[in-house]
Amino acid sequence: MYTKGTFKEVIAMLSQLDQNTMKERAARQAADTVWNGARLGVGTGSTVKFFIDALGERKAAGLQLGAVVTTSSRSKAQLEGLGFTVSELADVEQLDLTVDGADRVDSHLDGIKGGGGALTLEKNVAVHSAHNTWIVDESKVVDHLGGFPLPVEVLPISAKQVYNQFEDEGLLPQFRTTATGERYVTHYGNYIIDLYIDPLPAPRGLATYLDSTVGVVEHGLFLGICDTVIIAREDGTIDVKKR
Numbered sequence: 001m002y003t004k005g006t007f008k009e010v011i012a013m014l015s016q017l018d019q020n021t022m023k024e025r026a027a028r029q030a031a032d033t034v035w036n037g038a039r040l041g042v043g044t045g046s047t048v049k050f051f052i053d054a055l056g057e058r059k060a061a062g063l064q065l066g067a068v069v070t071t072s073s074r075s076k077a078q079l080e081g082l083g084f085t086v087s088e089l090a091d092v093e094q095l096d097l098t099v100d101g102a103d104r105v106d107s108h109l110d111g112i113k114g115g116g117g118a119l120t121l122e123k124n125v126a127v128h129s130a131h132n133t134w135i136v137d138e139s140k141v142v143d144h145l146g147g148f149p150l151p152v153e154v155l156p157i158s159a160k161q162v163y164n165q166f167e168d169e170g171l172l173p174q175f176r177t178t179a180t181g182e183r184y185v186t187h188y189g190n191y192i193i194d195l196y197i198d199p200l201p202a203p204r205g206l207a208t209y210l211d212s213t214v215g216v217v218e219h220g221l222f223l224g225i226c227d228t229v230i231i232a233r234e235d236g237t238i239d240v241k242k243r
């Protein structure tokens with residue numbers, strides 16, 4: 001039966017933005033902040049795809065960038081398809097701004113990244129960028145970091161031993177696999193071990209532990225790196241939070 005209550009629920013449902021619309025709104029707002037001459041880092045993922053679309057529109061309207069560096073082959077192909085010249089990080093002295101997505105972000109603007117496996121280049125690009133903006137929909141925002149497996153990129157030569165060490169520490173490790181069941185291999189020929197411990201206990205302590213573990217190349221804890229996060233919400237509003 002069609003009651004007053006269910007009608008209100010339907011209206012509420014229709015007025016809530018879907019996740020892709022939220023991603024696009026956050027991405028477009030970030031694209032509007034890019035200035036002429038900026039040396040820009042461009043991240044990875046489905047939200048960044050919308051950012052690159054919007055950047056292409058700004059380029060068509062006259063935006064000229066000082067340099068563009070990106071963190072994945074997919075983003076690179078999209079940027080080049082829009083006429084951008086993409087440089088390697090090694091060929092650029094310093095970046096002014098990097099715009100990237102995130103898998104989780106907390107109220108301190110610390111986050112988890114690497115759901116797409118690009119964490120090592122993402123972190124290198126981010127730390128050599130004067131400003132870092134993350135673009136997210138509100139499903140990524142958490143009180144305490146967690147709710148998403150923490151990716152750790154490891155060297156194949158000692159991956160088994162590192163995995164065992166994580167297991168002994170109670171970090172609930174699992175090797176990432178592809179859709180066809182093979183072990184996932186990163187751009188740099190390494191493996192990813194996802195840690196399923198949730199919520200993450202003392203992220204700073206965990207980051208220090210991972211940073212000091214031989215065999216770990218990089219991990220997806222991005223602490224003190226992001227300075228602006230643009231959050232698109234279901235109700236159509238956008239929050240900009242700054243560190």
Ligand SMILES: O=C[C@H](O)[C@H](O)[C@H](O)COP(=O)(O)O
Nearest residue numbers: 045046047101114116117118
């Ligand atoms: O390795 C992947 C990156 O950290 C992405 O920025 C992150 O996974 C967010 O991706 P998406 O915008 O597709 O949720």
